Amino acid sequence: MNIAQYTKAASLDEAWELNQKRSAVILGGCCWLRLSPQRRIAQAIDLSALGLDQxxxxxxxxxxxxxxxxxxxxxxxxxxxxxxxxxxxxxxxxxxxxxxxxxxxxxxxxxxxxxxxxxxxxxxxxxxxxxxxxxxxxxxxxxxxxxxxxxxxxxxxxxxxxxxxxxxxxxxxxxxxxxxxxxxxxxxxxxxxxxxxxxxxxxxxxxxxxxxxxxxxxxxxxxxxxxxxxxxxxxxxxxxxxxxxxxxxxxxxxxxxxxxx
Ligand SMILES: Cc1cc2nc3c(=O)[nH]c(=O)nc-3n(C[C@H](O)[C@H](O)[C@H](O)COP(=O)(O)OP(=O)(O)OC[C@H]3O[C@@H](n4cnc5c(N)ncnc54)[C@H](O)[C@@H]3O)c2cc1C
Missing domain, CATH: 3.30.465.10 (Uridine Diphospho-n-acetylenolpyruvylglucosamine Reductase; domain 3)
Structure with a gap:
């Protein structure tokens, strides 16, 4: 898996805006995503700073x-x-x-x-x-x-x-x-x-x-x-x-x- 641009989103609005690009990918824990080693991700969006872990x-x-x-x-x-x-x-x-x-x-x-x-x-x-x-x-x-x-x-x-x-x-x-x-x-x-x-x-x-x-x-x-x-x-x-x-x-x-x- 090759990530060109990684963003830890500061808000859900930012994450959503970034995700509208065709090549953008939301990251969960990457447990499944990482199994596609040839995959090139232009924009990866990390949701881990948004308090969604409750x-x-x-x-x-x-x-x-x-x-x-x-x-x-x-x-x-x-x-x-x-x-x-x-x-x-x-x-x-x-x-x-x-x-x-x-x-x-x-x-x-x-x-x-x-x-x-x-x-x-x-x-x-x-x-x-x-x-x-x-x-x-x-x-x-x-x-x-x-x-x-x-x-x-x-x-x-x-x-x-x-x-x-x-x-x-x-x-x-x-x-x-x-x-x-x-x-x-x-x-x-x-x-x-x-x-x-x-x-x-x-x-x-x-x-x-x-x-x-x-x-x-x-x-x-x-x-x-x-x-x-x-x-x-x-x-x-x-x-x-x-x-x-x-x-x-x-x-x-x-x-x-x-x-x-
Ligand atoms: C080897 C292996 C064995 C497994 N065995 C089982 C099993 O026996 N039973 C079982 O139930 N599950 C099993 N799983 C599935 C596992 O439990 C996870 O659900 C799966 O790996 C997804 O990983 P992740 O949650 O890290 O998501 P990721 O790999 O990060 O993402 C998976 C997909 O979801 C998208 N995504 C992630 N979060 C969001 C979001 N908030 N909004 C929109 N899109 C999002 C990503 O863009 C990606 O397309 C297995 C997985 C693996 C790799």
């Missing part, structure tokens, strides 16, 4: 800054309590502690990676992306467009969910997941997201009463069957489909108050 919370929602690291999320006691440990479970497999100390939320969201544990969890939690100019958009909507020339400043997680669970399957510890599933309920609806199919996570929303009536086994079958899967070097389409159903069953059992096996 986890804020009020009665309605969590407001997570784009420069909050995966480790900060993993270590947050309020997020752990709010998600009953699902936050930690989603993040603890990602590469290693040093990596998670460096990788911020903004890059994880903006990258829109198919394999993303981060995406799978936040989609189930009904998160919204806050863009500097574009305002609030649902994470699902942001998946279609990406940040474009805008800047992701925060992720908003409504304090609606009262039960959340997360599960992923990896061929090797710390590798990309071959399937990732998260379910969350506010008592009214159940949101179940399946990621690493290997395409980006998608979410299915069902009334809580319907899921309760179906039970975890039948609901998992229904939800897993509603998504498309593909084969790649890590797993076949059929294996992903089968494992998605198993993981759906486990997370649904948990949020329905049962004992997930």
């Amino acid at each position: 986890i804020e919370e009020d009665a309605e929602a969590f407001r997570l800054g784009a420069m909050v690291t995966l480790s900060q999320l993993e270590g947050s006691e309020s997020l752990e309590a709010f998600t009953q440990g699902a936050m930690k479970e989603a993040l603890r497999h990602i590469v290693g502690t040093q990596f998670r100390n460096r990788a911020p939320l903004g890059g994880s969201i903006s990258g829109r990676f198919g394999f993303s544990d981060v995406w799978t969890l936040f989609l189930a939690l009904g998160a919204k992306v806050e863009l500097y100019k574009g305002g609030l958009v649902s994470l699902a909507e942001f998946g279609k467009t990406g940040p474009g020339k805008d800047i992701v400043t925060h992720l908003i997680v409504p304090k609606k969910a009262c039960q959340t669970a997360y599960a992923s399957l990896r061929l090797n510890a710390t590798d990309f997941p071959i399937i990732a599933v998260s379910a969350s309920t506010d008592g009214e609806n159940v949101r179940c997201a399946i990621g690493a199919r290997p395409a980006r996570a998608e979410v299915v929303t069902l009334p809580f009463a319907d899921v309760q009536q179906l039970g975890a086994v039948a609901a998992a079958e229904k939800i897993a069957a509603s998504m498309k899967y593909e084969s790649n070097m890590r797993a076949s389409e059929a294996y992903r489909r089968d494992m998605a159903e198993v993981l759906c069953r486990r997370v649904l059992t948990k949020i329905l108050g049962g004992d997930a096996k």
Whole structure:
């Protein structure tokens, strides 16, 4: 990676102005960007001096800054309590502690990676992306467009969910997941997201009463069957489909108050 001009932005306005140049690139933690060694960046924009590294919370929602690291999320006691440990479970497999100390939320969201544990969890939690100019958009909507020339400043997680669970399957510890599933309920609806199919996570929303009536086994079958899967070097389409159903069953059992096996 070769950077011609590096600017540590003093304000979001400055960062946004600089980012309007075609060749400008916003830097997260560079964990992904640095893997493109031949890349020449004419204008790199560093957001690290803008106070976006805070986890804020009020009665309605969590407001997570784009420069909050995966480790900060993993270590947050309020997020752990709010998600009953699902936050930690989603993040603890990602590469290693040093990596998670460096990788911020903004890059994880903006990258829109198919394999993303981060995406799978936040989609189930009904998160919204806050863009500097574009305002609030649902994470699902942001998946279609990406940040474009805008800047992701925060992720908003409504304090609606009262039960959340997360599960992923990896061929090797710390590798990309071959399937990732998260379910969350506010008592009214159940949101179940399946990621690493290997395409980006998608979410299915069902009334809580319907899921309760179906039970975890039948609901998992229904939800897993509603998504498309593909084969790649890590797993076949059929294996992903089968494992998605198993993981759906486990997370649904948990949020329905049962004992997930
Ligand atoms: C080897 C490896 C293994 C990984 N394994 C997993 C895994 O198992 N599970 C998982 O969930 N993730 C995994 N990841 C992804 C990782 O967690 C980070 O999300 C990813 O590396 C992005 O890095 P970064 O956050 O430093 O962003 P960067 O590399 O700095 O940026 C990524 C992209 O986002 C853009 N960007 C960054 N911040 C913003 C912003 N605020 N506004 C607009 N655009 C922005 C950048 O311009 C760039 O295009 C892995 C990554 C690597 C390199």
